[in-house]
Amino acid sequence: MKVKGKHLFDALRDEKCITMACNTRFAKGVVAGIFDAARQTDSAVIMELAKSECGLDGGYTGLTPTAYSNWCNEEAGDAVWALHADHLTVKKGTAGELQEIKQLVDAQIAAGYTSFAIDASFLFNHAGGNLREELSENIRVSTEIAKHIYAKAGIDAGLEVEVGEIGRKSEAGFVVTSPEEAVTFVKALNENNVNPQVLAIANGSTHGNIYEGGKLVEQVSIDIPQTKAVAKALREEGLETRIAQHGITGTPLHLIKEKFPHGDITKGNVGTYWQNLTWQVLDERQPELMQLVRGWVLEKFGEEGRAKGMKSDEEIFGKYSKKAHKQFYNELYAIDEATTRELRGLCREHALKFFDAFKSAGSAEKVKQHLNTLK
Numbered sequence: 001m002k003v004k005g006k007h008l009f010d011a012l013r014d015e016k017c018i019t020m021a022c023n024t025r026f027a028k029g030v031v032a033g034i035f036d037a038a039r040q041t042d043s044a045v046i047m048e049l050a051k052s053e054c055g056l057d058g059g060y061t062g063l064t065p066t067a068y069s070n071w072c073n074e075e076a077g078d079a080v081w082a083l084h085a086d087h088l089t090v091k092k093g094t095a096g097e098l099q100e101i102k103q104l105v106d107a108q109i110a111a112g113y114t115s116f117a118i119d120a121s122f123l124f125n126h127a128g129g130n131l132r133e134e135l136s137e138n139i140r141v142s143t144e145i146a147k148h149i150y151a152k153a154g155i156d157a158g159l160e161v162e163v164g165e166i167g168r169k170s171e172a173g174f175v176v177t178s179p180e181e182a183v184t185f186v187k188a189l190n191e192n193n194v195n196p197q198v199l200a201i202a203n204g205s206t207h208g209n210i211y212e213g214g215k216l217v218e219q220v221s222i223d224i225p226q227t228k229a230v231a232k233a234l235r236e237e238g239l240e241t242r243i244a245q246h247g248i249t250g251t252p253l254h255l256i257k258e259k260f261p262h263g264d265i266t267k268g269n270v271g272t273y274w275q276n277l278t279w280q281v282l283d284e285r286q287p288e289l290m291q292l293v294r295g296w297v298l299e300k301f302g303e304e305g306r307a308k309g310m311k312s313d314e315e316i317f318g319k320y321s322k323k324a325h326k327q328f329y330n331e332l333y334a335i336d337e338a339t340t341r342e343l344r345g346l347c348r349e350h351a352l353k354f355f356d357a358f359k360s361a362g363s364a365e366k367v368k369q370h371l372n373t374l375k
């Protein structure tokens with residue numbers, strides 16, 4: 001059962017669980033495996049792709065909103081889920097750029113998306129005199145796009161906004177979002193009748209795989225006390241917004257299960273992880289295809305990666321292989337039944353581990369109960 005994003009987030013706002021949101025760049029086998037695990041554990045789940053991954057031109061996955069929606073609809077069965085537009089990224093805030101985003105939103109709504117993440121976090125005015133001035137462009141742009149979403153998809157569309165650029169570092173380390181910044185931002189949006197259920201913050205995570213000296217390493221940099229402080233400040237102001245944790249790939253599951261503040265964080269994005277599983281299965285089952293994919297990625301992005309300080313082919317592949325989905329779209333979607341089955345099984349197995357760490361078992365039933373109260 002596909003549900004409106006607001007209903008899913010409202011139902012689980014005060015539950016001590018995190019709803020997993022999966023950026024499944026390769027859909028075949030992966031989407032089905034995650035839904036298998038969601039049904040098995042009665043976990044509500046979110047399927048999502050960002051504007052860069054899935055645009056009107058297919059983005060770098062080669063999937064359009066309609067194509068992605070079709071994959072999800074086909075595999076969902078009776079799972080409780082929302083279809084979410086991740087990172088509707090605004091970089092400049094010009095009228096032309098906003099128009100382009102609105103066109104994409106229209107296509108996503110037509111394709112059946114029920115939830116949207118506006119990301120105007122880049123529009124930070126470093127010359128502003130106070131927080132409100134620093135955030136003024138983010139507030140303006142987020143409001144304008146949110147109003148468009150409400151007008152076209154209704155006010156029960158899910159809404160995520162973003163303050164603080166994820167993964168940004170200064171010489172002192174990660175730049176993290178302060179409680180005051182989060183409260184100022186959400187309050188300003190609420191004043192404009194824009195009511196996001198979740199807020200993405202900068203809290204020490206990075207999108208994608210992380211390497212040190214060319215070797216893949218775990219992510220243990222998420223600032224949990226800061227995340228709790230932001231959530232507490234939002235609660236104390238009586239705001240209904242909770243936190244969306246981006247960039248979870250690489251975070252040890254025991255850390256998520258034991259240390260993450262479930263219920264302060266209510267949405268957890270897992271993206272590159274599924275791509276890593278995809279390449280793992282294809283490396284075993286389709287070595288010739290993977291040789292082509294690997295060769296293409298290293299040939300095309302090797303120089304750029306090394307110029308950015310990447311230290312090994314493994315690192316360059318791990319960072320740039322997302323670009324191969326579109327290039328090898330036909331070959332990848334032509335993989336045989338046995339390979340697809342194996343990928344589906346592996347994704348199911350790993351999704352079960354995430355649902356356990358996110359403590360989401362039974363959350364689907366809670367969403368259904370919430371929907372009954374709205375009737």
Ligand SMILES: [Zn+2]
Pocket residue numbers: 087166207246247269
């Ligand atoms: Zn993200």
